Amino acid sequence: MSARALINVPKQAKRGDVIEIKTLISHQMETGFRHGTNGRMIPRDIITTFTAKYEGEEIFSTTFFPAIAANPFVTFYAVADKSGTFTFTWEGDNGFSVTEEAKIAVA
């Protein structure tokens, strides 16, 4: 399964700034509570966890439940204190796993 992830991290920041990070990933987030056209329950297929790391250190993580809308969108904040790489990982049902990176230059 291919999934498109969009990430918005500022390219530059001043040391100590609080920066806003926006992430969006394409995923249907099938709840597992719906019936298909054949009357059977459609099995659950959701992203269960999202983790954001900053130079290897975890800054933010979430556990998603079926109550999260399709194409999960998350906005959160980090303190920019060093130039480096943000790593974002989404994992979910049926072996779903996507990792994306974004760089920031801190002056």
Added chain:
Amino acid sequence: MLMRFKITRRDALLLGGMAAAGAASPTPSAAVPGQMEAAIRKAIGDAKVQKGRVTLDLPPLVENGNSVPMTVTVASPMTENDRVKAIHVFNEKNPQANVISVQFGPHAGKAEVSTRIRLADTQKITAIAVMSDGTCWSDTQDVVVTLAACLEDLQP
């Protein structure tokens, strides 16, 4: 003499009973129905939940329950020793009471998170923040949903 003894004993028992009842009087402000309460206890354990410090931002009237913008903000300085560790959001009437659980690391800049959620019915949403000192704070919002999510089946 015997009579008098009995009365005092009964009085003592009565008083004791009243004191015990007073101590055990319920602490949470509003009653939360079973499923939601169970999910809350599973997430935060026995911790006492107090009202305040948390702001749960949801539209009061939702036309499409499939995608409802939600922002949770917690009043916290987010320093090393005084910060928000986690935010849990719960609903009352979806098939599953959990909505999202968020964990903040030491470099999280603000105790704030935005996402989009699904709502199956007109209901109450509760956000609970767990602080680094172990206290729990909450906020609850009522949301009116006109088109429900989650439960509609695919049309042939």
